[in-house]
Amino acid sequence: MRALITAVYLFLYAPIALVVLFSFNAGRNASEFTGFSVEWYGKALANPFLITALQNSLIIALVSATLAAVFGTMAALGLERLGSRARAVFDGLLAAAIVVPGVVIGIATLVALVAVFGAINPAIAAIWPGERPPQLGLGYGSIIAAHGLFTMALVTMIVKARIATLGRDIVEASADLYATPLTTFRDIVLPQILPSVLAGFLLAFTFSFDDFIVAFFVAGSKTTLPIYVFASIRRGVTPEVNAIATMVLVASLLLILIARLLMREKTRKSPAGE
Amino acid sequence: MPLTMTTKRRLVTAALLAPASAWLFVFLVLPFIAMLVFSVGERGPAGGYQAAFTFAQYANLPARSAAYWNTLMLAPAGAFLCLLVAYPTAYYLAVKASPRHRLLLVSLVVVPFWTSLLVRTYAWMYILGSRGIPNLLDMIGIADVRLLNTPGAVLLGIVYGYLPLMIMPIYVSLEKLDRRLLEASADLGAKPLSTFFSVTLPLSLPGVMTGVALVTILLLGEYLIPQLLGGGKVFFIGNALVDLFLQSRNWPFGSAIAVTLVAIVVVVLTVAMRIAWRISGTRQVDLV
Numbered sequence: 001m002r003a004l005i006t007a008v009y010l011f012l013y014a015p016i017a018l019v020v021l022f023s024f025n026a027g028r029n030a031s032e033f034t035g036f037s038v039e040w041y042g043k044a045l046a047n048p049f050l051i052t053a054l055q056n057s058l059i060i061a062l063v064s065a066t067l068a069a070v071f072g073t074m075a076a077l078g079l080e081r082l083g084s085r086a087r088a089v090f091d092g093l094l095a096a097a098i099v100v101p102g103v104v105i106g107i108a109t110l111v112a113l114v115a116v117f118g119a120i121n122p123a124i125a126a127i128w129p130g131e132r133p134p135q136l137g138l139g140y141g142s143i144i145a146a147h148g149l150f151t152m153a154l155v156t157m158i159v160k161a162r163i164a165t166l167g168r169d170i171v172e173a174s175a176d177l178y179a180t181p182l183t184t185f186r187d188i189v190l191p192q193i194l195p196s197v198l199a200g201f202l203l204a205f206t207f208s209f210d211d212f213i214v215a216f217f218v219a220g221s222k223t224t225l226p227i228y229v230f231a232s233i234r235r236g237v238t239p240e241v242n243a244i245a246t247m248v249l250v251a252s253l254l255l256i257l258i259a260r261l262l263m264r265e266k267t268r269k270s271p272a273g274e
Numbered sequence: 275m276p277l278t279m280t281t282k283r284r285l286v287t288a289a290l291l292a293p294a295s296a297w298l299f300v301f302l303v304l305p306f307i308a309m310l311v312f313s314v315g316e317r318g319p320a321g322g323y324q325a326a327f328t329f330a331q332y333a334n335l336p337a338r339s340a341a342y343w344n345t346l347m348l349a350p351a352g353a354f355l356c357l358l359v360a361y362p363t364a365y366y367l368a369v370k371a372s373p374r375h376r377l378l379l380v381s382l383v384v385v386p387f388w389t390s391l392l393v394r395t396y397a398w399m400y401i402l403g404s405r406g407i408p409n410l411l412d413m414i415g416i417a418d419v420r421l422l423n424t425p426g427a428v429l430l431g432i433v434y435g436y437l438p439l440m441i442m443p444i445y446v447s448l449e450k451l452d453r454r455l456l457e458a459s460a461d462l463g464a465k466p467l468s469t470f471f472s473v474t475l476p477l478s479l480p481g482v483m484t485g486v487a488l489v490t491i492l493l494l495g496e497y498l499i500p501q502l503l504g505g506g507k508v509f510f511i512g513n514a515l516v517d518l519f520l521q522s523r524n525w526p527f528g529s530a531i532a533v534t535l536v537a538i539v540v541v542v543l544t545v546a547m548r549i550a551w552r553i554s555g556t557r558q559v560d561l562v
Contacts, residue, residue, distance in 0.1 A: 001366055008363045012386050012437065015397035022400070071293040078290030081283070090291070093298045099543060100302075100536060101495020103512045107519055107532045108305030111312050111323075149301045152294060181286075203388070210390040213497050213512070217519065226392050233396055233502065237403060245393040256388040260381060 023242035040243040053228035064147040065204035072155025097153035106217030138220025151204030162196040202259035312529035321523030331530035341514040349493035352432030360440035368448035387438035423505030447481025487546035
């Protein structure tokens, strides 16, 4: 049994470790390690296309995760105030947003936006007084919208699960002591759900930062980091790609570790929950 | 006119749900309707879409039967292989591992799932590629071994990518298992193996079902793993969709395929939930 478990962990981590190791390879050859070097990191970081892709990914992940965290938390709070039928409809839509494959979300968003832009752009051009009317197109907005769909549903699920473990009695006690609903929310509910909101935000950020397939469809001419990495891989496996891959790994590892620490904090503070 | 308590309460509820509802409507419901409309349209002369009402796209689906075949064979096969590795791992984590190390071990399983699937799949591309394992085999005299761009490579990538997602629900169901049941079974003279098959396994089936359903559903829409490890030879529906939308620009046909993919996902999900209800005897089954 122990041997099997060791093998499973080796299986999970050895391939990643290999990529990290070879990102420090001095030689170009991918199969033998010829010496330690950080040359490829220098090369990768000096590449303006990579830096642009990284900036795009950070902006998109930050905006979509923030919107997802705020709207998702609001939805989780609103859901428990709904009647059971309306709640079932809403839950169904949330489940659909999570279950429908990313490739379909990408396609559906692309098709809908292209149809909408096709109708709106000529209209803008017709009423625009200047020479060059603005054109609506794919880019930051479409990626943020498509990522936000999945991540908002994710945050709603996480925060909803947390709210379900909250005792109603403490909220009622607060009301009995003449706290206004807003005060009760600020002093009682919010502190208790905040760790799950933050964890949801970080998971949303990680998802958006790592997503390839949804962005691939709706990015238009914008390049995100995964799209850039994918294109580099197709051009050929080089130590530079290993260096970029390692940096992507380290970034998402940090995010997920913080998210898990926050989630654990939540469970520790409420031994009665779960 | 002062607002009554109920009106005020309703307004607050509506305000809380408004942004999420708008988002779900504009970026989920509307796009899905648009996709349905496109799927009964025609391909424009320069690609893209031309309005029409025809089921020609759906009649043309057999042209991509290889993608359906690969997806419908390799997704369940991959999920099953995942299960074979995941169950013993989850069992160890939930039953055998010392409580002191359990949290760390579980975290180590979950963490890879949240790191880039692209990078993790790339790692295997690197290992299986001509300068990886085949090169090492060549050194010891076994020449011309091809590992990359085979169904085996795709299956390996699938197990690697989705193992964490399979382990977690099984672990959760095993961890909830009441230890006293195991002791009672032993006290009644059952051998460990018979306790496993008559107590542990049946009680962990909901977790198994959740894991298999989750992994299968995600695999049905997979693109990266067949793309990078199957190299155009082993392609899924997802690969056909990327080709139709981004290369050959046949949007109506692509939309029809995407609609069938959603239909397949819905069927798999429904069947999985039916089975899960039957196993657990309740309707409280969380698939997401």
